[in-house]
Amino acid sequence: xxxxxxxxxxxxxxxxxxxxxxxxxxxxxxxxxxxxxxxxxxxxxxxxxxxxxxxxxxxxxxxxxxxxxxxxxxxxxxxxxxxxxxxxxxxxxxxxxxxxxxxxxxxxxxxxxxxxxxxxxxxxxxxxxxxxxxxxxxxxxxxxxxxxxxxxxxxxxxxxxxxxxxxxxxxxxxxxxxxxxxxxxxxxxxxxxxxxxxxxxxxxxxxxxxxxxxxxxxxxxxxxxxxxxxxxxxxxxxxxxxxxxxxxxxxxxxxxxxxxxxxxxxxxxxxxxxxxxxxxxxxx
Amino acid sequence: xxxxxxxxxxxxxxxxxxxxxxxxxxxxxxxxxxxxxxxxxxxxxxxxxxxxxxxxxxxxxxxxxxxxxxxxxxxxxxxxxxxxxxxxxxxxxxxxxxxxxxxxxxxxxxxxxxxxxxxxxxxxxxxxxxxxxxxxxxxxxxxxxxxxxxxxxxxxxxxxxxxxxxxxxxxxxxxxxxxxxxxxxxxxxxxxxxxxxxxxxxxxxxxxxxxxxxxxxxxxxxxxxxxxxxxxxxxxxxxxxxxxxxxxxxxxxxxxxxxxxxxxxxxxxxxxxxxxxxxxxxxxxxxxxxxxxxxxxxxxxxxxxxxxxxxxxxxxxxxxxxxxxxxxxx
Numbered sequence: 309x310x311x312x313x314x315x316x317x318x319x320x321x322x323x324x325x326x327x328x329x330x331x332x333x334x335x336x337x338x339x340x341x342x343x344x345x346x347x348x349x350x351x352x353x354x355x356x357x358x359x360x361x362x363x364x365x366x367x368x369x370x371x372x373x374x375x376x377x378x379x380x381x382x383x384x385x386x387x388x389x390x391x392x393x394x395x396x397x398x399x400x401x402x403x404x405x406x407x408x409x410x411x412x413x414x415x416x417x418x419x420x421x422x423x424x425x426x427x428x429x430x431x432x433x434x435x436x437x438x439x440x441x442x443x444x445x446x447x448x449x450x451x452x453x454x455x456x457x458x459x460x461x462x463x464x465x466x467x468x469x470x471x472x473x474x475x476x477x478x479x480x481x482x483x484x485x486x487x488x489x490x491x492x493x494x495x496x497x498x499x500x501x502x503x504x505x506x507x508x509x510x511x512x513x514x515x516x517x518x519x520x521x522x523x524x525x526x527x528x529x530x531x532x533x534x535x536x537x538x539x540x541x542x543x544x545x546x547x548x549x550x551x552x553x554x555x556x557x558x559x560x561x562x563x564x565x566x567x568x569x570x571x572x573x574x575x576x577x578x579x580x581x582x583x584x585x586x587x588x589x590x591x592x
Numbered sequence: 593x594x595x596x597x598x599x600x601x602x603x604x605x606x607x608x609x610x611x612x613x614x615x616x617x618x619x620x621x622x623x624x625x626x627x628x629x630x631x632x633x634x635x636x637x638x639x640x641x642x643x644x645x646x647x648x649x650x651x652x653x654x655x656x657x658x659x660x661x662x663x664x665x666x667x668x669x670x671x672x673x674x675x676x677x678x679x680x681x682x683x684x685x686x687x688x689x690x691x692x693x694x695x696x697x698x699x700x701x702x703x704x705x706x707x708x709x710x711x712x713x714x715x716x717x718x719x720x721x722x723x724x725x726x727x728x729x730x731x732x733x734x735x736x737x738x739x740x741x742x743x744x745x746x747x748x749x750x751x752x753x754x755x756x757x758x759x760x761x762x763x764x765x766x767x768x769x770x771x772x773x774x775x776x777x778x779x780x781x782x783x784x785x786x787x788x789x790x791x792x793x794x795x796x797x798x799x800x801x802x803x804x805x806x807x808x809x810x811x812x813x814x815x816x817x818x819x820x821x822x823x824x825x826x827x828x829x830x831x832x833x834x835x836x837x838x839x840x841x842x843x844x845x846x847x848x849x850x851x852x853x854x855x856x857x858x859x860x861x862x863x864x865x866x867x868x869x870x871x872x873x874x875x876x877x878x879x880x881x882x883x884x885x886x887x888x889x890x891x892x893x894x895x896x897x898x899x900x901x902x903x904x905x906x907x908x909x910x911x912x913x914x915x916x917x918x919x920x921x922x
Contacts, residue, residue, distance in 0.1 A: 496689070501664065
């Protein structure tokens with residue numbers, strides 16, 4: 309007893325605080341290097357966008373972003389994301405469900421297919437659709453005969469965007485669903501759940517944060533996609549111009565203030581996306 | 593409700609999980625499926641539940657072919673090895689899940705659901721934890737919630753996959769007894785899977801010992817313990833010493849004596865190690881003639897009488913030698 313008390317009363321030995329840290333010089337120089345890189349490659353360009361956008365004042369900014377062509381571009385981008393994201397939500401959940409919960413022949417092929425849009429340059433992705441649906445493409449003559457326009461029209465833009473953003477939801481969900489296994493689903497089945505009840509009451513609540521995360525990324529990319537859309541769009545102002553394409557056109561017209569004003573809209577979307585992403589990652 | 597499993601075969605790729613398994617479980621019976629891992633016991637349980645389909649053979653419930661029903665329509669209660677509690681639902685909602693799923697026509701009114709769930713929560717002695725989520729519970733508590741959830745839908749059969757596998761020894765013993773009492777109150781057919789022979793022998797009315805996709809023997813705990821059908825069963829139900837390649841004897845059935853008391857035909861061995869903690873004393877021996885190790889278990893009184901020490905030479909006499917055909921490998 310006496311020894312126990314003595315050891316409690318003994319003055320605490322100061323713990324060395326730097327057991328696992330590097331010397332201050334190394335720590336500081338690495339930190340400064342990282343901050344400098346961050347500032348140079350991320351913060352500075354972002355600030356530049358807004359500085360340029362507001363160079364000629366609020367009034368000029370408002371005029372630039374309320375121009376009919378800009379409004380049309382905003383509408384088209386929203387429409388594209390509004391169709392591509394729900395489609396990829398459904399495809400992504402279905403694909404992830406199949407891959408994570410079942411074993412079947414061709415599973416590896418499916419996983420590879422899902423990754424193709426990530427592996428292929430967006431320009432190629434756009435070209436694929438031109439080759440399939442363009443005037444000289446496989447379905448070109450038939451589409452022409454029925455007066456349906458895909459390439460250089462809105463359907464092509466939506467198709468290309470859907471293709472490019474396909475992996476986001478599925479990629480997010482597959483590891484999550486694999487780690488969760490299927491025991492909870494089996495438990496629901498044994499308790500009398502139908503397939504849909506099992507999905508909506510067990511699977512969906514379990515993946516909701518990962519799913520939202522995937523949707524946020526998918527939306528951001530849908531709104532920001534340039535390469536593939538550029539190939540299939542035809543750049544018709546007020547008709548087939550999405551926001552990123554509109555930025556390019558304004559820039560090429562030497563309308564820097566306008567280009568940066570529209571670019572600032574995309575930057576705001578990016579910042580919102582990051583905030584949402586961080587929030588969802590923490591919620592998960 | 594009785595369950596009858598007839599000539600079940602199941603293959604996973606090239607691996608034969610079950611080869612021609614038949615077993616009958618009567619209403620009110622608690623049957624243990626006992627076997628080493630990979631013996632097919634969990635697969636058999638999942639086939640009874642309808643979570644897995646047999647390649648051939650049938651499952652009868654009350655004499656009716658159940659293989660045409662999916663897991664959903666079999667009305668079994670299943671307790672998963674890792675509990676599989678719904679992580680996004682509270683304890684209360686986990687237990688209520690099966691009742692809330694039902695179509696309006698057969699779903700009890702909200703008040704009745706609440707009453708039933710409350711009763712079950714009281715039954716599992718977690719009255720104050722209804723609002724907690726599964727990840728806020730201990731292993732033993734999760735286990736009991738899983739059981740309550742399975743019981744809420746008033747299953748005709750209760751199936752438990754390694755129900756106590758992940759719990760520490762004390763909680764395990766407690767829950768084991770509790771399960772036995774619960775089963776007796778409910779009067780349903782229950783099957784549980786375990787690899788722990790002590791657990792199987794202590795809790796169940798009948799034990800089916802499985803090995804490599806087959807049932808080696810089934811019978812009451814006393815039957816299988818006293819009259820093991822083959823060497824595998826004998827070895828799986830307790831420690832054994834092997835003599836001459838096919839004669840087996842349990843450590844507690846070896847008599848030890850000081851060498852002067854040497855009797856004709858006794859085996860001479862030297863003491864290698866003594867484990868004297870516990871109700872009996874375990875003595876590790878090495879035969880002088882063949883060098884083979886033997887385990888003996890003697891009473892504390894006998895141990896004191898012999899005053900054994902490591903290095904001493906003793907004579908070993910088997911009291912009860914069992915000879916099996918050298919058939920199934922362990």
